Amino acid sequence: MGFQTWSAEAAATIIAGHLGERGALLPLLHDLQSAFGHIPEAAIPQVALALNLSRAEVHGVVTFYHDFREAPHGRHVLKLCRAEACQAMGGERLAGLARDRLDLDWGGTTPDGAVTLEPIFCLGLCACGPAAMVDGELVGRLDPARLDGIIAGLRTP
């Protein structure tokens, strides 16, 4: 997953695509994040100015929604479902296993920048859980052995 390096010019082009749109802030933030991998601090005043909002309002929105990141994630992202239907199938055990193997807490990234571990609350795979999303690919009927294999694969440079 390659992201662009931050540039105010590239951001301005993305912002221009949303001017005149009602309620443009969320679509705009999604686009900025898919370009840069996160919402860079420098983007906030630029977005605020373009949408005639205060910086506090933009900052407030960025920090309210779990999806918007203040720093880029690792080369790979492992999202494990922590919600009830997956818990009923042993999801908590898998969560513990992933945290142990990666030596990470939720939201953390391994020191080599290989893997970010994130919780997710429901992928809608509640009848084939426990579920995970690995770099955007869905995985159902997860078990400890498979999760071990996935983690080993992600750690391999």
Next chain:
Amino acid sequence: MTRIFVPCDASALAVGADAVAAALAKALPEATIIRNGSRGLTWLEPMVEIETPAGRVAYGPVAASDVPGLVDAGLIDGAAHPLCRGPTEEIPFLKRQTRLTFARCGIVDPLSLADYCAHGGYRGLERAVGIGPDETVEAVVHSGLRGRGGAGFPTGIKWRTVRQAEGQTKYIVCNADEGDSGTFADRMIMEGDPFVVIEGMTIAGIATGATQGYLYIRSEYPHAIATMKAAIAIARVAGYLGPDVAGSGFAFDIAVRIGAGAYVCGEETALLESIEGRRGTVRAKPPLPAHKGLFGCPTVINNIISLASVPVILDKGGDFYRDFGLGRSRGTMPIQLAGNLRHGGLFEVAFGITLGALVEEIGGGTISGRPVRAVQVGGPLGAYFPPSLFDTPFDYEAFAARDGLIGHGGIVVFDDTVDMAHQARFAMEFCAIESCGKCTPCRIGSTRGVEVIDRIRRNQDRDKNLALIDELCTTMKLGSLCALGGFTPYPVQSAIRHFGEDFGVAGQGRG
């Protein structure tokens, strides 16, 4: 040319459907492979179907490595094989259902408008245009359809309010922010029959005088987002969306908006704030969204399953729909069987079936083989039911009478290894993570709730803390602005009431 169906539903993709489709394409180059939605028999996914002169025959769960053996056994003719489940329509899980809203899901090619129309699609819109807006609203009122998102408010009454509201601009907002664990009906309908969502929203627009719709989909559903965007583009090209919908003279179009990982945005007013580009904080009501909703205009905000149920109501009439169900719960409900179950999946049925029948007969009991201990109905804000309450009929009022709720129709089954004090703590923890922060009972109460449950679990002043949690739950129930803070007490108090031994409460047997 023989047609083979391999679902593209996320639940099938998560268990290897793409690899199965690729293996079939390689082994049977002469066959046409259709990527359909899911039939909802999730435990059989990836479920491959072959079209034979006698109807479709199902095989499942199929792994890519099973494909050579299946082909050798005569898969193309629907021949016998250990994975063969016989004619799809005869599989008991499917045969016992009444599919009205999900009638086409899993049968058609999701992005084929021709397929949609060949299976009854757009007949509801045709009828709505024929009878006009007022009669359309009354047909929905008459059907008895109630909001499938969980609140159960009569859909037709909402529509009538918006129809009668003053305003040049009105909006239709479709809530597809399906955040409840144990639910996946919204995802399935978007991935398996997207045009029914478009048709339902269009009918709502014509009925109420709205020309713009917003479809708000959670970001956790990338496949549903892609399918809906593609279907909207197809409908627009075909003239089913735009300035003159299907030559009716009515204008209607739909924009897709993507959530950003906030559970509370499933609450209708938080969702409106989110579309407007703000933090997803809940609005105090009144004003109702029907009077002052999106961008301050009269707005119909309905759950996606409510809107997807409208085309069949218009096509077959309000009477047809209301003849299913019981009491004040009319029509059918797509129930989602999830968690620790042998036969998990989507089961659409008329209201009135008992919880026990759903869990034991339809769901087949636990997949772990251990006894069922607790069943959470209605998502993270729903109550936990013990098997002693399995006689509860699936119906809005019957669940309310037993201090529960049906919510969006999700049922999550736990076996006897579950620690209910842990589940109660999780309910408070989830509320703390997801609270929008606007009202104090939810924002502060949820964090205090986690701490109090921790003290109960540690046996620190247990009786005092049990009384305190009860008082806190009452405050949250009565004092919160929306269902997140207001309903979090349901799982907590039901866990304590029915599974007291997990909280160290003496003298209570297992429910």
